[in-house]
Amino acid sequence: xxxxxxKTWNGFSLKPRLDLPEGLWVRCSGCEHMLYRKNVExxxxxxxxxxxxxxxSADVRIKQLVDEGSFEEVSSxxxxxxxxxxxxxDTTYKKRLKADEKKSGAKEAIRIGKAFIKGxxxxxxxxxxxFLMGSMGSVVGEKFCRSVELAMAEKLPLVVICxxxxxxxxxxxxxxxxxxxxxxVLAKYDEQGGLFISVLxxxxxxxxxxxxxMLGDVTIAEPGALIGFAGPxxxxxTIKVELPEGFQRAEFLVEHGFIDMIVSRKDLRSEIARLIxxxxx
Amino acid sequence: xxxxxxxxxxxxxxxxxxxxxxxxxQMNELRRLSSAKGIDYSTEIRKLQKDQVTELKKVYSTLSAxxxxxxARHPKRPLLNDYxxxxxxxxxxxxxxxxxxxxxxxxxxxxxxxxEKVLVVGxxxxxxxxxxxxxxxxxxxxxxxRKAIAKMKFAEKYGIPIVTFIDxxxxxxxxxxxxxGQARAIAVNMMEMSRMKxxxxxxxxxxxxxxxxxxxxVGDKLAMLEYAYYSVISPxxxxxxxxxxxxxxxxxxxxLKLTSKDLTRLKLIDAVINEPLGGAHRNLHDTVYNVERYIxxxxxxxxxxxxxxxxxxxxxxxxxxxxxTSTAEEIAKKTLIxxxxxxxxxxxxxxxxxxxxxx
Numbered sequence: 001x002x003x004x005x006x007k008t009w010n011g012f013s014l015k016p017r018l019d020l021p022e023g024l025w026v027r028c029s030g031c032e033h034m035l036y037r038k039n040v041e042x043x044x045x046x047x048x049x050x051x052x053x054x055x056x057s058a059d060v061r062i063k064q065l066v067d068e069g070s071f072e073e074v075s076s077x078x079x080x081x082x083x084x085x086x087x088x089x090d091t092t093y094k095k096r097l098k099a100d101e102k103k104s105g106a107k108e109a110i111r112i113g114k115a116f117i118k119g120x121x122x123x124x125x126x127x128x129x130x131f132l133m134g135s136m137g138s139v140v141g142e143k144f145c146r147s148v149e150l151a152m153a154e155k156l157p158l159v160v161i162c163x164x165x166x167x168x169x170x171x172x173x174x175x176x177x178x179x180x181x182x183x184x185v186l187a188k189y190d191e192q193g194g195l196f197i198s199v200l201x202x203x204x205x206x207x208x209x210x211x212x213x214m215l216g217d218v219t220i221a222e223p224g225a226l227i228g229f230a231g232p233x234x235x236x237x238t239i240k241v242e243l244p245e246g247f248q249r250a251e252f253l254v255e256h257g258f259i260d261m262i263v264s265r266k267d268l269r270s271e272i273a274r275l276i277x278x279x280x281x
Numbered sequence: 282x283x284x285x286x287x288x289x290x291x292x293x294x295x296x297x298x299x300x301x302x303x304x305x306x307q308m309n310e311l312r313r314l315s316s317a318k319g320i321d322y323s324t325e326i327r328k329l330q331k332d333q334v335t336e337l338k339k340v341y342s343t344l345s346a347x348x349x350x351x352x353a354r355h356p357k358r359p360l361l362n363d364y365x366x367x368x369x370x371x372x373x374x375x376x377x378x379x380x381x382x383x384x385x386x387x388x389x390x391x392x393x394x395x396x397e398k399v400l401v402v403g404x405x406x407x408x409x410x411x412x413x414x415x416x417x418x419x420x421x422x423x424x425x426x427r428k429a430i431a432k433m434k435f436a437e438k439y440g441i442p443i444v445t446f447i448d449x450x451x452x453x454x455x456x457x458x459x460x461x462g463q464a465r466a467i468a469v470n471m472m473e474m475s476r477m478k479x480x481x482x483x484x485x486x487x488x489x490x491x492x493x494x495x496x497x498x499v500g501d502k503l504a505m506l507e508y509a510y511y512s513v514i515s516p517x518x519x520x521x522x523x524x525x526x527x528x529x530x531x532x533x534x535x536x537l538k539l540t541s542k543d544l545t546r547l548k549l550i551d552a553v554i555n556e557p558l559g560g561a562h563r564n565l566h567d568t569v570y571n572v573e574r575y576i577x578x579x580x581x582x583x584x585x586x587x588x589x590x591x592x593x594x595x596x597x598x599x600x601x602x603x604x605x606t607s608t609a610e611e612i613a614k615k616t617l618i619x620x621x622x623x624x625x626x627x628x629x630x631x632x633x634x635x636x637x638x639x640x
Contacts, residue, residue: 083547084536084537084538084547086536087536088523088524088532088533088536089523137603138602138603138604141603142603142604145600167491167492167513167514168513169513169514169519169522169523169537171603172512172513172537172538172539173511173513173538173544173547173549174547174549175513175603176491176492176495176513177549177599177602177603178603179467179468179471179492179495180475180495180498180499180599180602181599181600181602181603183468183471183472183499184471184472184475184476184596184599184600185600187472187473187475187476188476190472191476206492207491207492207513209464209468210452210463210467210468210492210495211467211468211471212468213464213468214462214464214465214468214469215469215472228459228464229452229454229458229459229463229464229467230452230458230459234454234518235454235455235456235459238454239454239455239456243456244456247456247459256460256461256462257462258462258465
């Protein structure tokens with residue numbers, strides 16, 4: 001825009017006009033209201049008009065959820081290898097990884113570490129939706145398992161913020177195996193009597209729902225989150241029927257008995273803290 | 282016998298088998314002529330048979346990933362029912378998940394394989410159209426997975442080993458399936474199977490379609506038939522998402538590395554069970570008996586292992602799936618530490634008395 005103004009310069013001012021900073025306003029995907037970004041951010045990235053919970057990056061999530069500055073990240077050095085040498089269209093998995101690393105500032109689709117919630121120690125895994133749609137490849141599986149092992153070793157409750165499109169296709173059966181791997185580790189954790197709080201956010205689908213996301217001792221969902229095994233488009237294409245309103249949303253899952261409670265983002269902290277207190281031995 | 286082996290009714294040839302089909306056509310023509318006119322064409326027929334064998338060897342030794350998928354989906358490929366009929370003695374099916382219903386896409390029951398009592402759990406696709414509809418084309422619903430785990434727990438109680446036959450395009454993506462918790466059903470199965478206190482052998486006999494396969498596919502051994510496939514997503518699904526065009530499935534199949542050959546190379550499966558020349562559908566009996574041999578052999582070995590050791594091995598195996606960078610690093614670190622320790626240890630060893638130098 002500014003370049004264009006320069007080209008069609010009319011000689012009235014020596015300074016090119018300043019554009020409005022990008023993204024000062026956002027449109028809510030739920031109610032289509034134009035919202036002032038700062039207001040939304042202050043409201044923990046929830047639309048003040050319609051309570052639509054926007055997707056947030058792992059960074060923002062951690063900041064919102066844990067006590068300030070208490071997050072101590074581990075295993076952040078793990079990066080992904082392209083073992084299948086996956087090529088698609090005119091690009092490769094490696095290029096896609098690089099691009100998403102730049103876009104999201106994260107090295108992988110999950111961040112794990114120790115933290116405090118209202119003074120209660122936890123192990124936190126937060127998935128990153130901006131990194132290949134939070135999909136689970138070998139590193140995500142490995143980091144998740146490490147977070148469970150950390151929780152086992154330190155005898156801390158495990159809180160997982162799920163946000164994922166499912167198993168990562170680019171890693172083929174390696175990603176598929178992560179489903180078995182994470183479930184196996186959770187079985188061990190369960191035997192040890194560890195508390196696992198699974199928080200499902202928009203979206204949680206595919207291989208992640210069909211493994212650790214649904215294995216929580218307590219399963220919490222954010223309002224309106226899409227949660228399911230097969231994506232709605234796949235289902236619509238398979239059965240050629242229009243899907244009912246609210247299908248696969250958090251409320252739908254509560255109704256069918258697969259989620260304990262729906263908690264809005266601003267209450268998440270206190271709700272998790274309360275649960276931890278209840279489960280203290 | 283050779284005739285039966287290599288002669289399949291028309292229309293069942295895959296598109297890359299047109300040479301094989303042509304030879305079959307010629308042989309049939311010769312046979313017809315010889316019986317009609319009484320001329321002996323046996324030498325010619327024998328020659329054609331030899332040609333056909335060479336052709337089949339050529340075609341099947343260089344199958345592409347997409348061609349493998351087609352072989353795995355061949356309408357005449359042996360299905361769970363064939364295995365039940367041929368290698369499971371005295372099969373007693375057990376029905377129902379005690380919650381909702383009885384899913385016909387997953388069959389469970391007690392039987393004998395070799396001399397072992399086992400619990401058979403398998404996905405059934407059905408041969409005729411009616412059967413296919415009844416068992417939902419091999420796509421299980423949550424009740425199928427719940428039935429499977431319920432029967433497995435029953436088997437665990439009496440120390441009966443479990444053999445699972447995987448053959449599904451994937452768990453069913455439907456409204457009812459979502460309402461009844463498809464995801465949770467699969468997740469629970471994986472979790473419980475990882476700590477099931479009996480040996481578990483899983484065999485992919487046809488299609489190993491993503492989570493649907495894993496729901497009964499966690500165990501001590503994971504084997505695959507030579508031309509079966511095992512994948513995180515169907516090639517069509519992958520093509521639709523990554524290529525934005527479902528017809529690019531052949532490319533997706535290639536990229537997904539879903540054949541037994543690739544998976545062996547990536548060390549993701551334990552064994553490949555050979556198929557007869559030209560694929561399982563050309564010789565049902567040989568395929569089924571190869572599978573039986575594999576089960577009998579491995580079951581014996583697994584039964585000899587103590588249960589604690591078995592569970593430990595299974596856990597180790599699951600825990601290490603796909604760990605490459607990290608484990609490599611750790612191993613390097615460990616070896617480095619042990620090397621340093623070794624160095625220290627060596628230094629501590631009192632030196633031998635210096636040998637007087639040779640004059």
